[in-house]
Amino acid sequence: MFDPQDAVLVLEDGQVYVGEPYGAIGTTSGEIVFATGMTGYQETLTDPSYDRQIVVQTFPHIGDTGINGEDPESSRIWVAGYVVRDPSPNVSNWRATGSLDDDLESNHIVGISHIDTRKLVRHLRSAGVMRAAIFSGDALLDGDGKLRTIDSMLDEVKATPQMKGMSLYDEVSTKEAYTIEPCGEFEGKEPLFTVAAVDLGIKSMTPHRMAERGCRVHVVPSTITFDELQSLNPDGVFFSNGPGDPEQADSEVNLLRQVLDAGYPFFGICFGNQLLGRALGFGTYKLKFGHRGINQPVKDMTTGKIEITAHNHGFAVDAPIGETVDAPFENGKYGKVFVSHIDLNDNVVEGLQCVDIPAFSVQYHPEAAAGPHDAAYLFDRFVDLMRSVKEGTRNA
Template identity: 40%
Template sequence: MDAVLALADGRIFHGVGFGAAAVRAGEVCFNTAMTGYQEILTDPSYRGQIVTLTYPHIGNVGINPEDAEGREIFCAGLLLRTLPRAASNWRAQEDLDAYLRHHSIPGMAEFDTRALTRHLREHGAQNGALAVGNTLDIDQVLAAARVFPGLEGADLIAEVTDGKRHEWARCSPSPEHDYLSQEQRQAKHHVVVVDFGAKRNILRLLADRGCRVTVLPPQSSSAEILSLGADGVLFSNGPGDPAALTQAQDTMRAVVEAGIPTFGLCLGHQLLGLALGGKTQKMKFGHHGANHPVRNLRTGRVLITSQNHGFAVAAESLPDSVEVTHVSLFDGSLQGMRHRQLPVFSFQGHPEAGPGPHDASVIFDEFVASFATRKDHAPA
């Protein structure tokens, strides 16, 4: 099939279509990861975005259900340099082309993804529209790009969550490639995860550390959260503009003030910044990839991290009660912070990886270790 990508500034790219014959609009971004395309496609944080993968060999290991980070493909479209002719991996159950068709997502390949990436780096994130089909009207595709409202002010949480409470008990795969349950690994702690679009690997890594995990819908009140008597609360990743989630900010502020160990991750990090009195801002083209260096200011150690965010907390807007703990070595943007008196901290990147390196997974250990602090000071 034919395919065309139209950017709102008028730049047009032509290529070969795959996946679904459809027109989808979204913010066009680029991701520099070399592996993990299935995890990227199923990451709820990509809602409302058309993803360009800069690595040229994407799709050659096919698709399998175990690598999905969510229940469906959440991005609006996929852009590749080259689509492989066949998937070659013993775990593959279908190829990338069929996977996109089954989820009604269009894709485009056989065009210059480097030129697109350079354009986005120079001019910033662009609204765009991707069209796949045999009779394409470029003017209509361009119009679709220009009427897309963008991600600033967008509340997309309801589109990626099911609004239901559930328990999570699956750990990470063992060397034998099966999953252990909490009955096989005794749970020592109870964690509440407020789900704004949580990736499954976040839940697995908590279970790995002996946590019984209760996942609550994003509209849950602070009273509902605190009534469960959990050892800690994690506010998850998710899509859209954190400034639009005013109820979530109020909820997080109340949980923080209650003194319970609290961890904000990605969108949860941004919400914590707002809840503590700071401000967030839209980034020029965001951070999307699996090779981003982040410095821990407390230890001097550099972590190679997975990243996926288009908004950032403005460090200069934070009150004196908040300590900056991590910064990006790419652009100096805020990557982590900690309250100076309360057991509250956050991280902008993705310590759960999926895809990406595991350097930052120690942050989950820090979260679990904070539970003991609360128990030591709990009222008799």
């Protein structure tokens, strides 16, 4: 039972949760997923990889530190909807410029609070992520002003496009190229290397991590051609994270193959890892409920070290673990490759390392915004790779 003052969450399989409105009033739909981070909700909300998704926070208390102008990872909030258990009634942080509730409302993000998110997440873990919708205010009423039936809301949920088969990277990519200059100890100095970073949903901390290492980073739209990319004279090429199904990114896979054919050092994260997998000839598949949070244990197979990492992905690369194989594309055109990282929770492929060409990728987020910094060394690996290719010392 619900009344017009409530908010109602309806899942594709018919489960219903009644709570209170949080953020904007209205209706929204998308794939419902959960994120396990205890902190970093502002970075989560502004991560373009959450485009068209309703995010459930597993940590019960959200909003304690409000919002500020420093933590967003892009120019806007990208989540389709937001689900929390106990939103903070107070804001307490010296950097805060406002409350999360007000920020969600001003950005027209429809949310729901005061529901049993533990029950909801346990259900999504067993049943798998699925389509859902949140309804509040007038969205709970029919044309006659009466409360809608759950069946009518369920019809709206089932009319929502599924994430599998959806192409979204062009939707979130920058429309104009921009440049991040070297910073920190390299500020004001000539860049050590130039990187062309293809924005498929990039987070702002990613080019910053490269700039901290003396790189000039040209962040370019997903629509860039190979000739346009070459005109930047990059020392290396980077493919970012991003939303949607990697099987619907043929144009980006073709661009990446041109990058590999030209011998540019390549580094990809998240969606970029999936595209490298496809470029090498491997398949991708949709995970049951994905990895989303800042506490995923990953093993680096090249060193044996375990790192706690930040994740946000619902798809993964299908590649053999524990062996070095010929990359399947065109009878091993790109030489040998092996799985360099695995997730210790479920053995999902978390990284690829090419042996014969200067290319590697990881499925997670070494920029760590928010999250632990265990994987920051990957940016150093990319810099070292560009240096070795530039100096002609690779594989020497």
